[in-house]
Amino acid sequence: MKFSYKAIDDVGTVVAGTLEAENREAVYLALAERGLLPTEVASGESFLRGYLQRLELALERIRPVDLIFFTKQFRTLFKAGIAVVEALRILEFQTQNGKLKRVVAQMGEEISAGGSLGDAFASHPSVFSPLYISMIRAGEASGSLAGVLERLVYIMDHEHRIKARINSAMQYPKIVVGALVAAFLFLLSFVVPAFASIFAGANLTLPLPTRMAMALHAILLQWWMVSLPLILLLLAGVYWYQQTPAGRLRRDRLFLALPIMGPVFCKAAMSRFASIFAILQMSGIGVLDSMRIISDSIGNSAISHEFDKIGDKLREGRGISDPLRSAKYFTPMVINMVAVGEESGRLEEMLQDISDHYDDEVEYEVGRMTELLGPLLIVALAAVVGFFALAIFMPMWDMVQTVG
Known part of the structure; x- marks a missing residue:
């Protein structure tokens, strides 16, 4: 039996x-x-098991739902x-995610050594967002x-x-696009060459769809061998x-400019802005710091x-609503409700109303997007299949007429 040792x-x-022993x-x-x-002495089997466990831990990621459960339990x-x-210490033993378990253990050690809770969270920026860390520090x-x-x-x-709604709505288009690409490659790779040899021996003048399919x-x-590396590159x-x-x-600006999905992304961002800003204000975090945290947390580089830019104007002593008027992507409703909340001293309440409104808007737009994209993608799939059907059956019809 083979043993590894240190x-x-x-x-x-x-x-x-x-x-060998x-x-x-x-x-x-x-x-x-x-x-x-x-x-350290381990058999080859246990050494391999240990290596695989370390590899699994390295590849494991902390999902948003893991952080939600951790925060709920900590609360x-x-x-x-x-x-x-x-x-x-209790959460370390209860947490199922191996990577998060290790992070929680390190945080416990840092606090036991005299560190603050905020510093313990801040030492893991790849796990906890700037919003999370700032709120822990404020609390x-x-x-x-x-x-x-x-x-x-x-x-x-x-x-x-919000993310689950958008991701759920995108599943159907992804499946249809995958089917579209698979159908195109299958027909081009297997069906077209099977009929090309038949058409070549028939001495026919091939119609345009057939010539295009054979050229492809x-x-x-x-x-x-050239195109595949180029595509991968x-x-x-x-x-x-x-x-x-x-x-x-550039990518995020493109996403926001898309005709069907752009409004969904924009309204989801407005909902996130309003809900995050409201929570930060309730937690006693200043407006300038709030703008910095929102900028890091909004999830879209363009917004x-x-x-x-809004943060820069706030440093000049302006109110919140005035910089919003000159910023892109903010709707008149958002700007006016923030202005009313700022003037009446009910900003948190207005922000929560904005968030609730855009939550409903996102749900409506996601349903509308699914209704619009579904038929469009089905038409695209039918067009691909129809193109190859014409490419195959038009010459066959000519052959039948010639024989007749």
Whole structure:
């Protein structure tokens, strides 16, 4: 049986390797004869299992629903009067997600070492958003952490519902587009060549759809070794460009300009803006800091860019509604309701009304988008199948007439 080991030599250097032995005791004896002090011995099977577990942990991601459950449990434990370190220890054992479990354990260690709760959350920016961290800091500073956690749960649930609605609406178009591409490639790769040899021997003048289909097949057959790497390279380039600030800005502006889906994205962003801003105001976070947090949390670079401009104008001493009037993407309803809330001292209430209104609008637009896209995609699928049907049956009809 093969064993892997780690050991320390006589000068304190850590060495690692593998040995063939009957059992662990034989490995320890063999290492002792070499003057090595074993620190870890594992069979090949357990070593592989450990490697696979580490690989699984590295690939595992923390989903929004994992963070929602964590926040809800943390809120419940904190409201029950359990100390923060003890609450984190309980959550460490209860959390099923391996990566989040490790993060919670590290946070508990940081707080036990004298760090603040806000700093513990801030040390994991890839897990907790700027909104999450800022609200925890505000709750810790004001002594109202229980209320802040309650608002965090609300805003996370709200955002998750909005995203789920949009993602659910996009599933059907994705399936139809996938079927469209699959049908196109199947017909072009297998059906067209099967009939091309028949048509070639019939000495016919082929109609335009047939010539186009055969030309596409020839391009696919002769140039796939060149075109496939070029397509992959193009996709990689587009993906890389989208990771840059300029690429994200251009992509998100394009999304907002789309004729059917653009209004959905814009209204979802308005709902997020209003709900996040309302929660931040209730938590005692200043307007300038709120604009920065919203800019980081809104989820669209084009709208985020507008919030950066709004923040610059607020530094000049203007009110909130005035900079909104000169910003893109904000509807008159949003601007006027913010102005009324600002003048009447009921800004949080108005923001919540805006959020509720756009939640309903998003739900309506998602249903409308599904109703519009479904028939359009079905027509596109029918057009592809119809094109190939014409390409095949028109020459066959000519052959029948010639024979007749």
